[in-house]
Amino acid sequence: EDQVTQSPEALRLQEGESSSLNCSYTVSGLRGLFWYRQDPGKGPEFLFTLYSAGEEKEKERLKATLTKKESFLHITAPKPEDSATYLCHAEGGANNLFFGTGTRLTVIP
Amino acid sequence: DAGVTQSPTHLIKTRGQHVTLRCSPISGHKSVSWYQQVLGQGPQFIFQYYEKEERGRGNFPDRFSARQFPNYSSELNVNALLLGDSALYLCASSLGYGGGETQYFGPGTRLLVL
Numbered sequence: 174e175d176q177v178t179q180s181p182e183a184l185r186l187q188e189g190e191s192s193s194l195n196c197s198y199t200v201s202g203l204r205g206l207f208w209y210r211q212d213p214g215k216g217p218e219f220l221f222t223l224y225s226a227g228e229e230k231e232k233e234r235l236k237a238t239l240t241k242k243e244s245f246l247h248i249t250a251p252k253p254e255d256s257a258t259y260l261c262h263a264e265g266g267a268n269n270l271f272f273g274t275g276t277r278l279t280v281i282p
Numbered sequence: 283d284a285g286v287t288q289s290p291t292h293l294i295k296t297r298g299q300h301v302t303l304r305c306s307p308i309s310g311h312k313s314v315s316w317y318q319q320v321l322g323q324g325p326q327f328i329f330q331y332y333e334k335e336e337r338g339r340g341n342f343p344d345r346f347s348a349r350q351f352p353n354y355s356s357e358l359n360v361n362a363l364l365l366g367d368s369a370l371y372l373c374a375s376s377l378g379y380g381g382g383e384t385q386y387f388g389p390g391t392r393l394l395v396l
Contacts, residue, residue: 218387
């Protein structure tokens with residue numbers, strides 16, 4: 174069964190404490206793997222698109238990587254404003270679209 | 283440039299009623315997708331439309347329907363509302379579909395069914 178699983182469900186970090194969020198996927202015919210940030214009560218905000226294993230994308234303190242089974246979102250020296258829920262989204266063959274349940278990140282000053 | 287817009291922002295309905303949610307995509311985008319997000323969960327895929335035709339459907343009952351208009355805007359209709367339909371309904375637009383197109387989301391419509 175196609176699915177996307179994110180871990181951990183919640184993560185608390187001290188400001189400046191780097192960490193990684195995991196997205197494991199079993200999606201047939203992966204066409205794209207997407208990362209979004211979502212603030213409470215708002216729509217997801219696009220961060221990155223990854224298409225093939227080995228690909229990496231960076232933006233400010235965030236870096237996304239992709240393997241054949243997983244994607245990681247690395248957060249370097251996070252700040253309180255990075256607190257949000259981070260969502261992983263995969264598009265598979267037959268136009269199937271799947272979201273994980275998200276990782277709720279809290280960065281403490 | 284304007285992003286994806288959705289209306290209304292909030293809506294309260296009672297069980298058994300019908301609701302229509304509206305979405306305008308980013309200019310130049312021809313595909314619109316709808317998602318349901320229950321509190322504390324990730325978005326669940328409902329429909330994707332491209333060039334006014336349905337291109338994908340998630341695991342939702344027939345009470346849910348949608349359409350896309352010639353200007354690429356879209357409506358999501360839900361009949362015979364149930365309490366469990368209470369959620370944030372998200373619309374996303376993309377240039378095309380099926381090729382790993384990046385989707386850009388609107389702010390959502392918060393639906394409460396009493």
